[in-house]
Amino acid sequence: MKHKTHTFTNSDELIEVYKIKPISIGQLIGVLDNIEYEIGTSRYTTGLINLTNYNKIMVRTENVAYYYGNVENIRTNNNSVFNSNIIFWKSKADTEPFKILKYNNKDGGNSFVYKVENTQINSIIFQLRNERNEIITDAPDYMMVIQYNFDEKKDILNILISIDNIMEEMYQTILFAINRLKLLL
C-alpha cells in the first residue's frame, strides 16, 4: 500500500515583514529620518526617546551692535564663532506646558545686560529663535520689559592728568615745607 504524505517547507515569501519609516519624527524616537526599519516578529527597539524637540527660547535683536563682542557658535553648524545678538534665553523645558514661562530680574543682576555700540537706536527687530536658530513660528504673544541705561563715559586721560596735577601740588607743598624748615634751622 502506498502511503500519501505531505511535506511542509519554510518559505521566506510567506513572512510578511512590516517596516517603519520616519519622515520627520526620527529625532523624537532617536533614529534617522527617511530610513526603513524592519519591525519583524522578534522586535524593533528605537533609540532614546526625546520629545523635547527644542529647549531654548532665545530673543535676538537686529539693528543693534554690541560692544566687546558677545559671541556664539549657534548660528552655524561648523563651530564658527560670531558676534552674538542674543539678549535673552530661557529653557522651555523648565516650565510645564501651558504655564507661564517667565523671567524677572528682581535682584537687579546683570545677567542680560549688554553694552551697545550704537549711539542712536531708532528701531529694533525682535526675533524668537530656538537653539537650532530656527524662528519659532508657532510662538504665542509675549511681554517683555527692556531697560535702556545711559551711562556717562569718563575719559581716562583726564583722570590721569588730574592725578598728575595733585601729585605736582603735593610735591610743591613738601618742597615749600622743607625750605621753611631750612630757614628755621
Place this chain on the structure above:
Amino acid sequence: MDINKTRTIFSFISSANRQSQEQSCNFTIDYPDGILSCCPNEYVEINVLSFDMPNTINNINSKNNEFEIITPNETLEKTIPSGNYSIKTFVAQLKNLIENDFITITYNEAQNTYIYKQR
C-alpha cells in the same frame, strides 16, 4: 573706567501689538525720534528686566510629526496631530495610529525606548 548713570528709559513691549503683517516671533519696535540717542559723552546699555510668555509651544508640530508604515502590500502615511505630548501620551497616540492586529508598541521605561513588535 568709572561710569555715572545719566538716565534710564524703560520700554514695555507686547508682541500682541505688533504690525498686522508681522509675527510675534519677528516684529519691529520703532522708537520715537531721539529718545534713544546718546549725548557725546554717553553710551547705552540694554537690560532685559522681564519676559513672560505662555508655554504653549507644541513639542510635536507640522515639522516633526510624519512617518510611514510599510506593509507588504502598501505604504501607510501617518501624521501625528500637533500637540504637547509626554512620552506616555505620545505612545498612546502612536498606538491609536498604527497598532492593529499586526503591530504592537510598548514603552520600555528602563531604557527610554519604544519597542515595535510584529505579531
